[in-house]
Amino acid sequence: METLEHIIAEHPFFAGLESYYTNLLTGCATNVRFDGGTYIFKEGEEANEFYLIRAGRVALEIFAPQRKPIMLATLGEGEILGWSWLLPPYQWKLHAHALEPVRAIALDGKCLRAKCEQNHDLGYEVLKRFARIVEQRLEATRLQLLDVYAVGRS
Amino acid sequence: MMATAATVDPMLPQPYSVRQVVKETSDTFTLTLEPPALEPSSGVYRNRFQPGQFSMLWVFGVGELPISISGDPAARDRLVYTVRSVGQATQTLVSCEVGDAVGVRGPFGTGWPMQQAQGRDVIVIAGGIGLAPLRPVIYEVLHNREKYGRLVILYGARSPHDLLYRRELTAWARQRETQVLATVDYGGLNWHGNVGVVTTLFKYVRLQPTRSLAFACGPEIMMRFVARDLETNGLARENIYLSMERNMKCALGFCGHCQYGPHFICKDGPIFSYDRMRPLLEKYEL
Amino acid sequence: MATRTPALLTLEQIERLVLLLHGRGYQVVGPTVRDGAIVYDVVEKLSDLPVGWTDEQEAGRYRLRRRNDEALFGYVVGPQSWKKYLHPAEVRLLTAERSGHTFRILNNEPAPPRRAFLGVRACELAAIAVQDRVLQGDRYGDPIYAARREGIFIVAVNCTQAAPTCFCTSMGTGPRVRGAFELSLTELVGLGKHEFVVEAGSDAGAEVLAELAPAQAVASQATCQEAEAAVERAASQIQRRLDTTGIRDLLYSNFDHPRWDNVAQRCLTCANCTMVCPTCFCTTVEDVSDVTGTHAERWRKWDSCFTQNFSYIHGGSVRSSAKSRYRQWMTHKLASWIDQFGSSGCVGCGRCITWCPVGIDITEEVRAIRESPASSSQVRKESSHGNP
Structure with a gap:
């Protein structure tokens, strides 16, 4: 049987993490499922966890008055969803919309923050991984911002 | 043998007749051109081209444009071009009707290194209309499946309405050993595919960097990001190929317009390996 | 013989x-x-x-x-x-006549x-x-x-x-x-x-x-x-000298030299130098047609890398600044020409100097770059204690 710890250790986000730490993380983890079409979280809600996506796709959306919701990015298998749990005020800044049935591991933010405070080595490993995700998404956002396929820009 | 090629002056356009015009998106059309006076009895056609090559298309009295060949290299009785209407000449070109004549010179330029790709995984990364010069690669691989490894097609467009060849994308995805992923920069709520720039698709592909060749075509800045990410994913620079674009008037290497550092895009390219382009790509106003 | x-x-x-x-x-x-x-x-x-x-x-x-x-x-x-x-x-490249759907x-x-x-x-x-x-x-x-x-x-x-x-x-x-x-x-x-x-x-x-x-x-x-x-x-x-020692690498490695900004302040991008140059070969093509649209011609005309349009691709010009255009001309003439055709593109006739309305001198421009190449014009690191 696949244990939670095994699933966490196998997820690309935690690739290469020593088993001592995956064991620590498992203490904060829960297996979760979301039906397609539902919202995993919404903007403004308290950000108490993040998700290791195992299957299914999630859209990050934002609403603006007088406009249709804007889909900023989609996430899928092997990716992580959410970093608002990491920094105050621990609130979601986007909607996370399950486009299909989603299976994920939820990691409890408070639990994880406490463990990282106690064990800075664990904290550093977690932060390093989040920093890479943030960098990749910032890079993608920059490219998106360039609107490279538009015509007639000067 | 290119029996008639020697007699054709590369400076003079040959009148080809428009056989079909297909609207791909709001501003992009695919034209199928038929050469004049086919010699079906001889079985000899001049339309032999390498995937990645381009032609100069002349619109009578209006102007001439370099356009990549987007059709099947095995279909020698026609030439297919996908054209985005962005100016007067392209506008006139896409407004052609069946039976109209378009002047054709070429094919010109280097092709994608299909020889080198044999026995390897072929990673095709396209942005926007950049899928057009890569479509012959896809045809070539799918027609000669046993010669190549896995075929991965990563395609990014501005919005779902801007995706080219949508039915073919679906059909290709059903072929064996073929993975097709499309993404858009701006998705509407009716779009259930991926949203994000084309580089965000790499994480869904299990790349085997040492046995893969990557071919990228799209806006230059997109190719810069793509090449950088491919390198991060372990591909050697010499195994990444880019299709470059510059102003072109003659396609023969003597109008001077397409110079890019020491290279002439028209005759040294348009396909270059990333290790040759890398020193130039980040130079502003080169 | x-x-x-x-x-x-x-x-x-x-x-x-x-x-x-x-x-x-x-x-x-x-x-x-x-x-x-x-x-x-x-x-x-x-x-x-x-x-x-x-x-x-x-x-x-x-x-x-x-x-x-x-x-x-x-x-x-x-x-x-x-x-x-x-x-x-x-020079006229071609004349064409429309006949029905096609042309000759x-x-x-x-x-x-x-x-x-x-x-x-x-x-x-x-x-x-x-x-x-x-x-x-x-x-x-x-x-x-x-x-x-x-x-x-x-x-x-x-x-x-x-x-x-x-x-x-x-x-x-x-x-x-x-x-x-x-x-x-x-x-x-x-x-x-x-x-x-x-x-x-x-x-x-x-x-x-x-x-x-x-x-x-x-x-x-x-x-x-x-x-x-x-x-x-x-x-x-002959008084003027152009030191060609390693000139290709000198210019390639000085793409960001401040001298390009300096020369750009004087250069009018008038293209005179390219017109009088005996080796400059760049051309453009112009299409003309008559009112009825049955007769068309294509004319090839000298063009110059000093024009804005020269490097135009949909959306804009690749070389929009005067600096980039002067740099392209001189780097092509003296450096990339060697890669492309095995020799310098400059024969030392001096026409570009004589006929430049503001007297820009290619030999002077090379000298200025040679005298302070890239390595010495870069920002220097301050010493660790902050004193110069």
């Missing part, structure tokens, strides 16, 4: 040379005075040549002045070069006249060789150039004086003519004599020379030495 011994021609025999070339079916083109400059045009007789004229040149300055003798070739170089004939400023290409251009070039200088001969390499020595040949180039009869002239803008000695192209010519002349004028040491450089040249029946079939050693000394004098008059 057998060794050719120098012979001696009189002034009258030069006149005969022109007539003889006419007789052989050549249109003779050479220097003539027009609009205050020495330009190239059809030469019917000796008096069409700039007899007794010379030119004064400096950066941004060109004047004609009378000489105190009757020299035929007593000037240096004018604004035009032989590309005027070989790679014309405007009417390739009915008359063949260009067979020409003899009279008065080709060493730097210009080198420039023709450079354009030969570009326009007929690569993957594709330009049939228009080839048709004009084939069978040209070249009468070269050794320089016996130099302009302050000359730097052929730096580029290894002059002042003595080398390479492919039919005849070469060295003009000796003064102290009551006016004669020409002539050498044949090809069989065609030798044939014409034999027909001329030179005054001396073998020029005397003293005359040969005098001619040699005259060319040496020209070489010694």
Whole structure:
């Protein structure tokens, strides 16, 4: 049987993490499922966890008055969803919309923050991984911002 | 043998007749051109081209444009071009009707290194209309499946309405050993595919960097990001190929317009390996 | 080819040379005075040549002045070069007629006249060789150039004086003519004599020379030495220097040199330098059609990398700043040309210096970059304690 710890250790986000730490993380983890079409979280809600996506796709959306919701990015298998749990005020800044049935591991933010405070080595490993995700998404956002396929820009 | 090629002056356009015009998106059309006076009895056609090559298309009295060949290299009785209407000449070109004549010179330029790709995984990364010069690669691989490894097609467009060849994308995805992923920069709520720039698709592909060749075509800045990410994913620079674009008037290497550092895009390219382009790509106003 | 011994021609025999070339079916083109400059045009007789004229040149300055003798070739170089004939400023690529849905290409251009070039200088001969390499020595040949180039009869002239803008000695192209010519002349004028040491450089040249029946079939050693000394004098008059040592890498590695900003403040991007340059080959194509739309033509015209449109791709120009365009021109001429065609694109004729309205001097620009190359113009790291 696949244990939670095994699933966490196998997820690309935690690739290469020593088993001592995956064991620590498992203490904060829960297996979760979301039906397609539902919202995993919404903007403004308290950000108490993040998700290791195992299957299914999630859209990050934002609403603006007088406009249709804007889909900023989609996430899928092997990716992580959410970093608002990491920094105050621990609130979601986007909607996370399950486009299909989603299976994920939820990691409890408070639990994880406490463990990282106690064990800075664990904290550093977690932060390093989040920093890479943030960098990749910032890079993608920059490219998106360039609107490279538009015509007639000067 | 290119029996008639020697007699054709590369400076003079040959009148080809428009056989079909297909609207791909709001501003992009695919034209199928038929050469004049086919010699079906001889079985000899001049339309032999390498995937990645381009032609100069002349619109009578209006102007001439370099356009990549987007059709099947095995279909020698026609030439297919996908054209985005962005100016007067392209506008006139896409407004052609069946039976109209378009002047054709070429094919010109280097092709994608299909020889080198044999026995390897072929990673095709396209942005926007950049899928057009890569479509012959896809045809070539799918027609000669046993010669190549896995075929991965990563395609990014501005919005779902801007995706080219949508039915073919679906059909290709059903072929064996073929993975097709499309993404858009701006998705509407009716779009259930991926949203994000084309580089965000790499994480869904299990790349085997040492046995893969990557071919990228799209806006230059997109190719810069793509090449950088491919390198991060372990591909050697010499195994990444880019299709470059510059102003072109003659396609023969003597109008001077397409110079890019020491290279002439028209005759040294348009396909270059990333290790040759890398020193130039980040130079502003080169 | 057998060794050719120098012979001696009189002034009258030069006149005969022109007539003889006419007789052989050549249109003779050479220097003539027009609009205050020495330009190239059809030469019917000796008096069409700039007899007794010379030119004064400096950066941004060109004047004609009378000489105190009757020299035929007593000037240096004018604004035009032989590309005027070989790679014309405007040429019709094709004419087409629409008929129904399709069109026909009417390739009915008359063949260009067979020409003899009279008065080709060493730097210009080198420039023709450079354009030969570009326009007929690569993957594709330009049939228009080839048709004009084939069978040209070249009468070269050794320089016996130099302009302050000359730097052929730096580029290894002059002042003595080398390479492919039919005849070469060295003009000796003064102290009551006016004669020409002539050498044949090809069989065609030798044939014409034999027909001329030179005054001396073998020029005397003293005359040969005098001619040699005259060319040496020209070489010694050359003041400008362009150090070509490692120039390709120098310019490639100084893409971000502050000197490009400096020159961009002076450069008007007027494209004069590219028009007068004997090797600049860039062209654009213009389409024209009549009102009814049944008749179309395509014209090839000289273009310049100094124009904004030159690098236009949908959305904008790649090189929109003056800085990038000057850099492109000079880097191409002196550096990337070597990668592309195996030689420098510059022959040291100095025309770009003379005809620049603000007197930008390519030799000065290279010197400025060489004197403070990239490594020394970068930001220096401060010492760790913050003191300089």
